[in-house]
Amino acid sequence: MSTALLTVTALCRREILKFVRDRSRVAGALVQPLAFWLLLGLGFQGAFQMPDSPVGAVGYVEFLFPGVLALVLLFTAIFSTISIVEERASGFLQTVLIAPTSRTAIVLGNALGGTLLASVQALLFVVVWPWVGPGLTIGGVAYITAICLGMGIGFTALGCAIAWRTDTTRGFHAIMNLFLLPLWFLSSAMFPLDSAATGLRELMLANPVSYAVSGLRHGLYVEAPAVLADPVTCLAVTWGFAALMVGAAVWSVHRPLFQTA
Amino acid sequence: MPAPAIHVQRVSLRYDSDQQALNEVDLTIPQGALFGILGPNGSGKTSLFRVLATLVTPTQGDAEVFGASTRDAAAAVRQRLGAVFQSPALDDTLTVRENLAFQGALYGLHGASLRDRISTVLGYVDLHDRADNAVDTLSGGLARRADLARGLLHRPDLLLLDEPTAGLDPMARRSFWETIAALQQSEGTTMVVATHLMDEAERCDAVAILAQGELVVEGKPALLRAALGDEMLWLATDEPYELARDLTAQFGCEAHPFEQGIQLLHDNAAQLVAPIYEAFGDRIQSATVRPPTLEDVFMAHAGAQLDASVNTLSPMYSA
Numbered sequence: 001m002s003t004a005l006l007t008v009t010a011l012c013r014r015e016i017l018k019f020v021r022d023r024s025r026v027a028g029a030l031v032q033p034l035a036f037w038l039l040l041g042l043g044f045q046g047a048f049q050m051p052d053s054p055v056g057a058v059g060y061v062e063f064l065f066p067g068v069l070a071l072v073l074l075f076t077a078i079f080s081t082i083s084i085v086e087e088r089a090s091g092f093l094q095t096v097l098i099a100p101t102s103r104t105a106i107v108l109g110n111a112l113g114g115t116l117l118a119s120v121q122a123l124l125f126v127v128v129w130p131w132v133g134p135g136l137t138i139g140g141v142a143y144i145t146a147i148c149l150g151m152g153i154g155f156t157a158l159g160c161a162i163a164w165r166t167d168t169t170r171g172f173h174a175i176m177n178l179f180l181l182p183l184w185f186l187s188s189a190m191f192p193l194d195s196a197a198t199g200l201r202e203l204m205l206a207n208p209v210s211y212a213v214s215g216l217r218h219g220l221y222v223e224a225p226a227v228l229a230d231p232v233t234c235l236a237v238t239w240g241f242a243a244l245m246v247g248a249a250v251w252s253v254h255r256p257l258f259q260t261a
Numbered sequence: 262m263p264a265p266a267i268h269v270q271r272v273s274l275r276y277d278s279d280q281q282a283l284n285e286v287d288l289t290i291p292q293g294a295l296f297g298i299l300g301p302n303g304s305g306k307t308s309l310f311r312v313l314a315t316l317v318t319p320t321q322g323d324a325e326v327f328g329a330s331t332r333d334a335a336a337a338v339r340q341r342l343g344a345v346f347q348s349p350a351l352d353d354t355l356t357v358r359e360n361l362a363f364q365g366a367l368y369g370l371h372g373a374s375l376r377d378r379i380s381t382v383l384g385y386v387d388l389h390d391r392a393d394n395a396v397d398t399l400s401g402g403l404a405r406r407a408d409l410a411r412g413l414l415h416r417p418d419l420l421l422l423d424e425p426t427a428g429l430d431p432m433a434r435r436s437f438w439e440t441i442a443a444l445q446q447s448e449g450t451t452m453v454v455a456t457h458l459m460d461e462a463e464r465c466d467a468v469a470i471l472a473q474g475e476l477v478v479e480g481k482p483a484l485l486r487a488a489l490g491d492e493m494l495w496l497a498t499d500e501p502y503e504l505a506r507d508l509t510a511q512f513g514c515e516a517h518p519f520e521q522g523i524q525l526l527h528d529n530a531a532q533l534v535a536p537i538y539e540a541f542g543d544r545i546q547s548a549t550v551r552p553p554t555l556e557d558v559f560m561a562h563a564g565a566q567l568d569a570s571v572n573t574l575s576p577m578y579s580a
Contacts, residue, residue: 003369010366018354021395091346095411098314099367100339258317261275 004105008112011105015080015113029076029121037061037068040190050192050225058225062133066216067189069125069144070151070209073118074184077152078176080114081159085172088164088257097257107249110160115152122148126220133220143231144219147238151212154242157249164252187213192226204228211237264328266292266419266451267313272322274308274474282308284474285322290453290467292327292418295445297465297482298455299559305474306455307347310421313453314344326419343417343450347424349408353397357388357407360396361414368415382410385447386440402433409440413448422454426461438464459555468555472563482555489553489561494530496537497522497546504544511540517561524560 019025041061048060087093096106126144129136159176166172184190186200187209193201204210205228215234217224229237267290274283283305290296298306311317312324315335323330329337351360358379365375383389386406396404405425412420422441426434438461445452454465462468462482469479478485498504501518508516508525512533515526527533531550538545553561 003367006366006369006371010363014352014355014359014363017359018352021354090348091350091408092352094314094316094346095344095350095364096367098316098339098342098344099364100336101367101369256317258311259277260317260320261277261279 003100004102007099007101007105008109011109012113012116015110016117018083019080019117029072029117030124033068033072033121033125036071037064040064063192063226064190065129065132066213066220067184067187069122069148069216070187070189070213071184072122072125073148073151073212074155074180074209076118076121077114077155078159078180080117081110081156081163082169082172084110084160084163085166085169089167094257103253104250107157107160107246107253111153111156111246111249114156114159115149118152118156119145119148129220134222136220137222140219140221143235144216146235147212147215147219150235150238150242151209154208154238154245157242157245160249161245161252164249164255183207183209186210188226188228189213193228194226208237208241263292264325265289266294266327267453268325268328269309269312270323270325272309272312272319272324274305274312274317275320282474283312283319286471286474286476288469288476288479290451292451293445293449295442295452295464295466296454297462297468298453298471299457299459299462299468299555300455300471301457303473304457304471306457306471307423308474309471310344310423310453310455313338313421314342315339341418342421343412343415343419344421345408345412345423345425347427349396349404351396351404351408351411354395356393356395357383357399357410358392360407361411364411364414370415378414378416382413385413385444386410400433402429402436405429405433405437406440409437413444413450416448417450419451419453422452424455424457426456426458434461462555470559470562472559477562478558485558486553486555489526489557490528490530491552492530492550493553493557494525494527494533494537495522495549495551496525497548498544499546500544504541507541508537512537515561517564519560524557526561 041064044060048063050058050063084093123145126136126141162175163172166175186204186207188204193204196204210228211234214227214229215231215238217227218231218234267288269286269288272283272286275281286309298309300306312319312331313326315331315338318332323332325331326338327341331338352363355363361379361382362375365371365378370378383392386409388403388406388410391399391403396407399407409425426437429437441452442464444450454461456462465482467479467481468485470477496504501520501523505516505518505523508514508523514533517524525533534548534550
């Protein structure tokens with residue numbers, strides 16, 4: 001087996017082992033989205049009215065479900081890379097960097113680990129769907145998986161690129177919250193495109209997360225409500241964004257760890 | 262003749278914070294040596310290691326590891342190099358064995374050969390019984406040994422150890438050094454150890470002394486000490502700078518003033534005590550005659566103390 005492939009597998013395996021051994025992280029990962037979904041969903045249930053839905057009336061608990069899936073993916077993926085900030089300060093990352101292995105493999109290994117964690121978590125959440133919406137199809141779940149993986153890779157890679165340039169975990173949190181929450185708010189996760197004000201609509205259409213959320217809706221419905229684009233476009237944008245972010249992360253990781261004059 | 266393990270030529274390094282970390286350092290370390298880089302914190306030891314480990318490119322000059330340039334042939338250098346940094350580079354949540362397997366993967370090791378090698382290095386550091394414990398359950402000393410096993414896993418020809426015993430108690434330090442010495446013998450690995458501890462430097466075949474980014478002197482510890490003469494005189498005084506000047510003027514000897522006193526180099530230091538007391542007794546609090554230590558070598562060449570927190574006049578340093 002090539003060193004690059006071994007590196008990807010080792011980093012990925014390590015990410016998963018770290019996750020499952022951290023009970024608070026496992027509990028948080030499962031309970032947090034559930035609580036978020038139910039509190040927000042039930043809270044807005046009475047106030048929400050879905051405009052022109054092809055599937056008839058959609059309650060807010062149901063409408064919010066794909067959005068919470070996206071939230072799970074976003075946060076798990078990005079925050080799995082926070083360890084890079086800590087490991088840069090310790091010797092761990094330095095020993096990885098002085099090994100004769102490819103830096104692209106280092107990015108891919110980290111990204112894949114976080115992606116698998118985020119995707120499994122999202123798919124576990126999908127199991128609840130038949131009690132909320134119209135039920136699941138095999139094709140739908142396969143399509144959702146493809147969206148989950150693309151979104152996971154895109155955001156772990158983004159996290160990787162930013163973690164590489166950030167000195168403290170506090171700084172990383174600040175930057176991530178600055179990015180993540182607006183991306184999620186403007187993704188049609190919380191409100192449909194049609195009900196948004198004109199200025200916001202353009203932002204929503206320009207936001208790659210919108211296409212992931214629409215993709216998740218496509219996977220959950222035969223004929224999905226409140227989507228921005230067709231399934232092929234959603235998948236293409238999600239994976240295109242992932243490719244772009246992997247490129248950014250690879251570029252970032254190839255830059256020297258210590259800046260010299 | 263084989264290429265030296267390390268050949269550094271006029272290497273300078275300046276970080277973009279404008280801090281000059283290394284200044285025209287020249288250094289050659291033969292294969293198979295146990296070599297010490299001695300210097301206080303901030304003297305450039307870690308920066309030199311970063312250059313050798315291909316983590317940073319020198320702003321000027323060239324560094325070669327087994328004849329391969331760290332600048333142009335980083336991949337070749339990485340293949341033959343291992344490093345143990347100041348803080349153990351282990352993942353706390355993984356077991357010792359999992360950490361070693363992870364390290365092995367980075368060097369393309371897998372399957373039975375990886376398992377065998379893990380077992381071998383665990384034997385070197387005597388950690389077989391703790392191999393399946395998470396690293397965060399190990400004591401500081403054991404974690405260091407596990408980290409040493411990690412550094413040795415891929416059979417590096419050169420192992421860089423940057424203050425590998427920092428934070429360890431004397432017993433754990435001794436045991437760590439015994440392991441290092443045994444490994445140098447059994448694996449033939451060239452070991453380069455950065456330290457600010459005198460007794461650790463004494464264990465090396467040869468040392469280079471680094472001060473403020475410059476290499477001030479290098480050689481075998483015994484020869485460096487011998488170069489200062491059989492004995493040297495330490496004078497405790499409140500006015501080291503003035504007294505040193507007066508001593509040099511009157512006795513023509515080499516006198517180095519420091520915060521805590523004066524280091525006086527003379528072939529017959531003991532015989533100087535009486536005439537010095539006669540001339541300057543009122544300005545001297547105490548005088549100590551003893552064989553020079555590596556700390557004296559450092560002070561004589563660098564003009565500064567290695568570790569300001571250590572009182573050089575304390576009895577533990579007197580012979």
